[in-house]
Amino acid sequence: MSVALVTGANRGIGLELTRQLIAAGGRVLAVCRQPSEELKASGASIIEGVELTEPSGIDRLVAAVNEPIDRLINNAGLLSKESLDELDLGAIRRQFEINAVAPLAVTQALLERLAPAAKVAVITSRMGSLADNTSGSRYGYRMSKAAANMMAVSLSRDLAPRGIAVAILHPGFVRTGMTGFNGYIDPQEAAEGLLARLEEAIAGEEPVFRHANGTLLPW
Ligand SMILES: NC(=O)c1ccc[n+]([C@@H]2O[C@H](COP(=O)([O-])OP(=O)(O)OC[C@H]3O[C@@H](n4cnc5c(N)ncnc54)[C@H](OP(=O)(O)O)[C@@H]3O)[C@@H](O)[C@H]2O)c1
Numbered sequence: 001m002s003v004a005l006v007t008g009a010n011r012g013i014g015l016e017l018t019r020q021l022i023a024a025g026g027r028v029l030a031v032c033r034q035p036s037e038e039l040k041a042s043g044a045s046i047i048e049g050v051e052l053t054e055p056s057g058i059d060r061l062v063a064a065v066n067e068p069i070d071r072l073i074n075n076a077g078l079l080s081k082e083s084l085d086e087l088d089l090g091a092i093r094r095q096f097e098i099n100a101v102a103p104l105a106v107t108q109a110l111l112e113r114l115a116p117a118a119k120v121a122v123i124t125s126r127m128g129s130l131a132d133n134t135s136g137s138r139y140g141y142r143m144s145k146a147a148a149n150m151m152a153v154s155l156s157r158d159l160a161p162r163g164i165a166v167a168i169l170h171p172g173f174v175r176t177g178m179t180g181f182n183g184y185i186d187p188q189e190a191a192e193g194l195l196a197r198l199e200e201a202i203a204g205e206e207p208v209f210r211h212a213n214g215t216l217l218p219w
Pocket of ligand 1: 079
C-alpha cells in the first residue's frame with residue numbers, strides 16, 4: 001500500500017488530498033496542528049500537534065513516522081495581505097517560515113524515511129512567479145512563494161541522484177479558507193490535478209513550475 005504524508009491536512013486542499021489518496025487505496029499520514037472533525041472522519045493516520053515553524057514540531061513529526069513514505073506533499077501554507085501602505089514585517093517573516101522554510105525543513109528531516117522512487121510535492125503559488133506579477137503588493141506571500149520555488153528547484157537537483165522526483169505545483173485559485181472561499185475551483189478539482197501532476201514528475205527531469213491543470217507556468 002502506498003504511503004503519503006500530507007502537511008496542512010486538517011482543512012482546505014490538504015484535507016481533500018488526504019481524502020483522495022485514501023479513496024485511491026493509499027495510507028495517509030495526515031500532519032496538522034489540530035485535527036478537524038472532517039480529518040478525523042477521513043480514515044487518515046493523524047500526526048497532530050505539529051507546528052511546522054518550530055524545530056520541536058519537526059522533531060515531533062519525524063518521531064511519529066516509522067515507515068517508508070512514497071509521496072511527501074508539502075501543502076501547509078499561509079497568506080497575509082500586506083500592501084506597501086500597511087507593511088507588517090512580522091507577518092512577512094511568518095509567511096517565509098511556513099511557506100518557504102518549513103517545506104525544506106520537513107523534506108530534509110524525512111529524507112531517510114523517503115522510499116526509493118518517492119515523489120515530493122511542493123505546493124507553491126503562481127503568486128510567487130516573478131514573470132506573472134503584474135499587480136504587485138502581497139509582499140510576504142509573493143516573496144515567500146518565490147523562495148519556495150527556488151528551494152524546490154534546488155531540492156529537485158539534490159534529490160535526483162537518489163531517484164526522487166520533485167513537483168513544483170500551483171493548485172489554482174481554490175475556494176478554501178485561505179481565499180475566503182472565493183476562487184475558480186473547489187479543493188476536489190485542485191487535489192485531483194495536483195495528484196495527477198505529482199505522478200507525472202520524474203526524477204532528474206529539468207524542473208518545471210506547473211498549474212494543477214497541467215499548464216506550464218513562468219518562473
Ligand atoms: N487556495 C488557493 O487559491 C491557493 C492558491 C495558490 C496556492 N495555494 C497554496 O495551497 C496550499 C494549501 O492552501 P489552502 O487553500 O488549502 O489553505 P488553507 O485552507 O488556509 O489551509 C492552510 C493549511 O496550512 C496549515 N498551516 C498554516 N500554518 C501552519 C503552521 N505554522 N504549522 C502547521 N500547519 C500550518 C493550516 O493549519 P491550521 O488549520 O492549523 O491553521 C491549514 O491546514 C498552501 O500552500 C497555499 O499557499 C492555495
